[in-house]
Amino acid sequence: MEKTIEKLKNFDGSILIFTHENPDGDGIGSMLALYKFLKKKNKDVEMAMKDEVPYIYNFLKNIDKIKKLPIDKTYDLAILVDAAGVFRAGAEVKAKEFMRIDHHRNGERYGEWDYIDISAPSTTTLVTKLLRKWDEELIDKDIAESLYVGLLTDTGSFRHSNITPEIFDLAKFLVEKGANPSYISQQVFERNKPETLKLLNKVLSTLQLHNNGKVASLIVKKDFFDETGTKEEDTEGFVNYARGLDGVDVAFIMIQKPNNPDTWRVSLRSKGDFNVEKVAKELGGGGHKNASGCRIKGEEKEVKEKILNVITKNLNINSCSTN
Numbered sequence: 287m288e289k290t291i292e293k294l295k296n297f298d299g300s301i302l303i304f305t306h307e308n309p310d311g312d313g314i315g316s317m318l319a320l321y322k323f324l325k326k327k328n329k330d331v332e333m334a335m336k337d338e339v340p341y342i343y344n345f346l347k348n349i350d351k352i353k354k355l356p357i358d359k360t361y362d363l364a365i366l367v368d369a370a371g372v373f374r375a376g377a378e379v380k381a382k383e384f385m386r387i388d389h390h391r392n393g394e395r396y397g398e399w400d401y402i403d404i405s406a407p408s409t410t411t412l413v414t415k416l417l418r419k420w421d422e423e424l425i426d427k428d429i430a431e432s433l434y435v436g437l438l439t440d441t442g443s444f445r446h447s448n449i450t451p452e453i454f455d456l457a458k459f460l461v462e463k464g465a466n467p468s469y470i471s472q473q474v475f476e477r478n479k480p481e482t483l484k485l486l487n488k489v490l491s492t493l494q495l496h497n498n499g500k501v502a503s504l505i506v507k508k509d510f511f512d513e514t515g516t517k518e519e520d521t522e523g524f525v526n527y528a529r530g531l532d533g534v535d536v537a538f539i540m541i542q543k544p545n546n547p548d549t550w551r552v553s554l555r556s557k558g559d560f561n562v563e564k565v566a567k568e569l570g571g572g573g574h575k576n577a578s579g580c581r582i583k584g585e586e587k588e589v590k591e592k593i594l595n596v597i598t599k600n601l602n603i604n605s606c607s608t609n
C-alpha cells in the first residue's frame with residue numbers, strides 16, 4: 287500500500303481510473319472515491335467504463351462524470367479497480383503504465399505499486415485503507431458514501447463469510463465520515479421498478495432444486511426482458527433468492543445475453559464453506575469464495591448441465607434432482 291501511495295503522490299501525468307464491464311457497486315464505488323480524492327489532490331484524473339451505470343447507483347456524487355470506454359487517448363497512468371486484469375474492462379484502454387487495486391485472486395500484475403489483497407471482502411475496503419493512510423482528512427461525505435456502497439454490496443450487506451471485526455471498523459469509520467447506512471440501503475435496494483418485479487416473477491418460475499436441495503438454479507431467458515420491458519442490469523441480486531432457500535449451499539443464475547443469445551452470463555453464490563470460485567474457475571471465470579461468475583456459450587440445457595456437473599463434483603455428493 288505504501289508503494290501505491292508513493293506512486294500516486296509523486297505522479298503528475300494524466301490518470302484514468304477504470305473498472306470491469308457489467309460494473310457493480312464495488313467497482314463503481316472504488317472508482318468514484320479514488321476520483322474525488324485524487325481531484326482534491328489536484329491530479330489530472332478521469333474515470334471510465336464500458337457499460338452504463340446501473341440506476342441503483344445513480345444517487346452517488348460524480349456518477350455523471352464517468353466516461354464511456356473505449357476512449358481515444360493514451361493516459362500516462364490507468365488505474366484498474368476491482369478486476370483481475372485490463373482485459374476485464376471489455377474495451378481497449380490505452381495507457382503508458384497500469385496500476386491495479388483489487389481483491390481478486392491471481393490476475394495481472396503491473397508494478398510494485400499494485401495494491402492487491404485477496405483477503406479483503408471488497409476493493410472499497412482497500413481504497414478506504416489507502417485513502418485513510420494517505421490523508422484521512424480529505425475523506426468527505428461523498429467519498430465515504432461511495433466507499434460504503436462497495437462495502438455494502440460486495441459483502442452481500444455484511445452477510446458473506448469473510449466479514450471480520452476490521453470490516454465493521456471500516457464501516458464505522460465511513461459512517462462517521464458521513465455515509466448514512468439507512469439512506470444508502472434504500473437507494474441501492476429499495477428503488478425497484480414494477481417491471482423488475484414482473485421480471486423476477488418470471489425468473490422465479492424457473493427455480494429448480496438439485497442435489498437433494500443443496501443446489502438451486504434460476505434462468506433468465508432473453509425473451510423475459512422484452513416481455514417485461516427490463517434490461518440485463520435489472521437481474522442484479524436475483525440469484526440471492528435461490529441462495530436464500532433453506533438447505534441450499536450453492537445457487538446459480540444463468541442470464542442469456544440479449545444481444546448474444548448463444549452466451550450465458552452465470553452468477554454463482556454459496557453459503558459458508560462451499561467455494562464457488564473453484565467452480566467458476568473450472569468454467570473459465572473467477573471471483574470469490576461466496577460469489578463468482580463466468581460466461582458460457584451454448585444451448586440452455588447443455589450449459590446448465592455443465593454447471594451442475596462441476597458443482598456436483600465439488601460438492602462430492604451424488605446428483606439427485608428433486609424437481
Ligand SMILES: [Mn+2]
Pocket residue numbers: 312313368389407408409440
Ligand atoms: Mn469487488
